[in-house]
Every structure is written in structure tokens, then in C-alpha cells.
Amino acid sequence: MGRCFLQVPRNMTTEHQTSVGLSFASSPAQTQGTPGFIQDVWDKIPLPPWLLITVLVGAALLLVSCPLCIVCCCCRCCRRRRKKGAKETVDLGRASNSTSTHLVQPDVDDVELGLQGPKRGRLQVSLEHNFRSQELRVGLKQAADLKAPQAAGVIDPYARIYLTSDPQKIHETKVHRQTLSPVFNESCVFQVSQAELPEAMLVIQVLDFHRFSPHASVGELLIPLGTSDLHHVLEQWYELGPPGRAQQEQMGELCLSLRYVPSTGRLTVVVLEARGLRQGLAGFYVKVQLLLNRKKWKRKTSVKGNTSSPYFNEAFTFPVPFSQIQKVDLLVSLWGRSSMSRGEPLGKLLLGCRATGHQLHHWSDMLAHARRPIAQWHRLQCSEEVGKALQLKKGLRLPLPGS
Structure with missing residues (x-):
């Protein structure tokens, strides 16, 4: 191991040599004892060590939880967009004779709608x-x-x-x-x-x-x-x-599509097609009437003939404010033409909060799925049955979208 020699001038005295040696011997000790930067900052903070450690741990947890919250919010937004896009896809060709119960508002019960009648034998x-x-x-x-x-x-x-x-x-x-x-x-x-x-x-x-x-x-x-x-x-x-179904069977069925947009206050009724109608008539057409606040709006389809299953596919739009949607009565009637008369009513339908059975289910489906067209088959009813429903003073208060 090499040795380091310090050369001392010859003219320096013994006292000077001793002082120089002591200065060089004491300098390494002073360098090793100097505190570092972190230790210096730690000593200058006027807080107890346990409190300082708690603050540091809390700050670390906050930094970790913020990114996790952002990721969870993004996932929720993506799920909502996917569900909204899936609800807007509708196939009108798959219209069924009755609605599914899970599409109806939970406040509307089958017993109230009259779908589950008493057993007759x-x-x-x-x-x-x-x-x-x-x-x-x-x-x-x-x-x-x-x-x-x-x-x-x-x-x-x-x-x-x-x-x-x-x-x-x-x-x-x-x-x-x-x-x-x-x-x-x-x-x-x-x-x-x-x-x-x-x-x-x-x-x-x-x-x-x-x-x-x-x-x-x-x-x-x-x-x-x-x-x-x-x-x-x-x-x-x-x-x-229940009695009277044979007469309704002879009247036939009518397929309708309902769509309501609360933001614009537009109710769209699409008369799609009919089936099982009485034969021997020259043509068929449909009248659509909207009753609101003692006012009446009338629309009529074109005449379709030479078939007992006419296909109309005609749409009618009515202005209905969102605050008045619970007071609407939609009256749909099917008419037939013969060689002896210009037109005779074959059957009617009443849709709205004062309706019953599948007609009320269809109306509640429309309110539960705003901006989405809901199609359904309905069996035509006699004029007396629809007239009794129109004479009622009050109807059901259905849950509205966004309420």
C-alpha cells in the first residue's frame, strides 16, 4: 500500500510543522460529520416524526386513488352509452300480440289493467x-x-x-x-x-x-x-x-307503433297493418283521432282493398306537450267500404291512461321508453266497449320518463 509524504519546507519551524499536521488531521473528521441534505430538511420541519409520516402516507394514498376514480368513471360512461345504443335499435317486424312484463313500468300491475280476470269455469x-x-x-x-x-x-x-x-x-x-x-x-x-x-x-x-x-x-x-x-x-x-271474445275475433287485429319524444312534445302513431278482417268488403282504411282538452285532431290513411290483411305503413304526428301526455286519449278505428256504403266501422281501439288491458300496456311501454318506437298487435273492440272507457272521468297516473 502506497504512502503519501508531505513535504515541509526546511525553513519552517517545529511549531509551524505541528500546527500544519494538526490542521490536516482534523479536516477529514469535520467532513464526515457534516449532515446530509435530507437530514437537514428533516431536522428543520417543526413537526413530530409520527405526524410527518402520517401526512406522507395519506398523500401517497390520495395520489393512488385519484387515477382509480378516473378509470371507474370512464367505465361507467362507456356502459351507459352501450345501453343507450342498444335501446335505440328496434325491429318493428317482430311485433308480438302482447308486451313483455319487464318492459312495463313496475307501478302498473296486471290486476289493475284487467289482464288477470277471475276464473269462470x-x-x-x-x-x-x-x-x-x-x-x-x-x-x-x-x-x-x-x-x-x-x-x-x-x-x-x-x-x-x-x-x-x-x-x-x-x-x-x-x-x-x-x-x-x-x-x-x-x-x-x-x-x-x-x-x-x-x-x-x-x-x-x-x-x-x-x-x-x-x-x-x-x-x-x-x-x-x-x-x-x-x-x-x-x-x-x-x-x-270472458264473454264477447267471438265478436272481437271477427273484427280482426291491427298493428300500431307508438313513439313519443318528450323534448319536442311529438307523438308519432304509425298504422302498420291489419289481419283477420271480414271478407267481402271492397276496401279498408284507418282513422286516428287524438283527444286532448276538448280538442280533436283527425287523420286518415289511404284505402287498401282486395285483401283481408291490408298493409298501410302510414305515420301521423301530433303535438302533445310533456305536461299533457297523461290527459291524452288516442282513438283508432278501422273502417270498411262496400259497394252499398262509403264506409262502416268494423272495430275501435282506445290507447292512453284511460285504456285497459294490452292497450294500457302499450301506452305505458311508450312512456317507459321515450324516443323509441314500440309496435304491438291489438285486437279490435266494439264501439260500446270503447265508449264505456271514454266515459270514465279519471285514468291511471303512469310513471313518466325522467320522473
Whole structure:
């Protein structure tokens, strides 16, 4: 290991040599004892060490949490944009006969809308069709759990049977006294050709017999023969439905699309098509009327003829402020032209807060999905039924978008 020699001038005295040596010996010690920059800053902060450490840890957590919050907000915005884009895509060709319950506002209950009525009883019916003689044999076996229209508890039931293809030929059973489960064991035969079979419908009406007053209707059963397997004897139990459905079946169905934009206050009604209409008429057209604050706006489609399933695809726009949407009554009527008359009403529909059933469901779907067209099939109703609904003073208060 090399040695370092310090050369001292010859003329320097011993005292000077000693002082120089001491100065060089003391300089390294002073350099090693000088505190660093971090230690100097730490000593100058007038805070306890534990408090200073807590502040530093909190600042580090804040720096880490800020980027995480920004990333979460961006993800939420992307999800909302994707959901909004998915809601705006609508296929009007997939319109169904009834709306799905998850699309309806939760405040609108099926019981309030009248979709879940009370049970009216059951019928045991047998069907047998002879394709050679083109005869349909209908056997009415028995009924069970019939509901009395009044509070008497028992009724005098009998049945009326006919086909929609030949409503003039009606078979009536015997009257059974004071019972809710009559045993009929009667049969009747109808002439039905193979061409009429797909569109024919069997109607069985159960009525309560009254000697000195009109007979009360207990229920009605509709059996479409086109969808029934008549190659062998068919016997099963059927649930009775509400009366008057056979008349509605003959009126036909109408497909409508509704769209409401709250920001601009525009209600758009699109009359798409109809089906199952009465044959023998020269043409069909649709009238759309909007009733609001004792005012009426009328629109009418063009006449479509030579078919029982006309296709219209015509749109009508009405100005409806957002504050008045709960007071709107939309009346849609289907008219038919014949060679003897310019036009006769075939059926009507009422949509709005005073409507019932599927019409009210359709209206609530439109309010729940603003700016989106909602299409649905509706079965036409008779004028008397729509008139009763219009006479009501108040309607349901449906939840509005953004409320």
C-alpha cells in the first residue's frame, strides 16, 4: 500500500510543522460529520416524526386513488352509452300480440289493467272431423266450477254452440237447474269444408237461463280449428274466457307503433297493418283521432282493398306537450267500404291512461321508453266497449320518463 509524504519546507519551524499536521488531521473528521441534505430538511420541519409520516402516507394514498376514480368513471360512461345504443335499435317486424312484463313500468300491475280476470269455469269438449263427408262432430261432455254472475251461488246453465264460418246454425243444449257443474253429454254436427277449416273457429257460450229477463253470460270458449289436430278424436278440458271474445275475433287485429319524444312534445302513431278482417268488403282504411282538452285532431290513411290483411305503413304526428301526455286519449278505428256504403266501422281501439288491458300496456311501454318506437298487435273492440272507457272521468297516473 502506497504512502503519501508531505513535504515541509526546511525553513519552517517545529511549531509551524505541528500546527500544519494538526490542521490536516482534523479536516477529514469535520467532513464526515457534516449532515446530509435530507437530514437537514428533516431536522428543520417543526413537526413530530409520527405526524410527518402520517401526512406522507395519506398523500401517497390520495395520489393512488385519484387515477382509480378516473378509470371507474370512464367505465361507467362507456356502459351507459352501450345501453343507450342498444335501446335505440328496434325491429318493428317482430311485433308480438302482447308486451313483455319487464318492459312495463313496475307501478302498473296486471290486476289493475284487467289482464288477470277471475276464473269462470271449465268445459270438457271432444272434436272429431270426417274429411270424407266434411263433417265436424262436437261433443260437449260436462262443465265444472262455473261462476255465478250474481251472488245467488247457483245458476241454471246451458250452452250455445256454433261456428264462425256459419253463425246462423246454432245448437243449444238443455237447461240444467241449480248447479255449477252440469253434465251435458250432448253432441252436434257442422258442415265444414277443408278450405274453410283453417280459418273456422268453434264458439261455445255458457249462459245462465232466466225466464223473465235476458240470459246472463257466464263465459265463452273459442277453439281455432286450424291449429287443432283433427285427424283423430280430440277430447280435453278447456278454460272458459270472458264473454264477447267471438265478436272481437271477427273484427280482426291491427298493428300500431307508438313513439313519443318528450323534448319536442311529438307523438308519432304509425298504422302498420291489419289481419283477420271480414271478407267481402271492397276496401279498408284507418282513422286516428287524438283527444286532448276538448280538442280533436283527425287523420286518415289511404284505402287498401282486395285483401283481408291490408298493409298501410302510414305515420301521423301530433303535438302533445310533456305536461299533457297523461290527459291524452288516442282513438283508432278501422273502417270498411262496400259497394252499398262509403264506409262502416268494423272495430275501435282506445290507447292512453284511460285504456285497459294490452292497450294500457302499450301506452305505458311508450312512456317507459321515450324516443323509441314500440309496435304491438291489438285486437279490435266494439264501439260500446270503447265508449264505456271514454266515459270514465279519471285514468291511471303512469310513471313518466325522467320522473
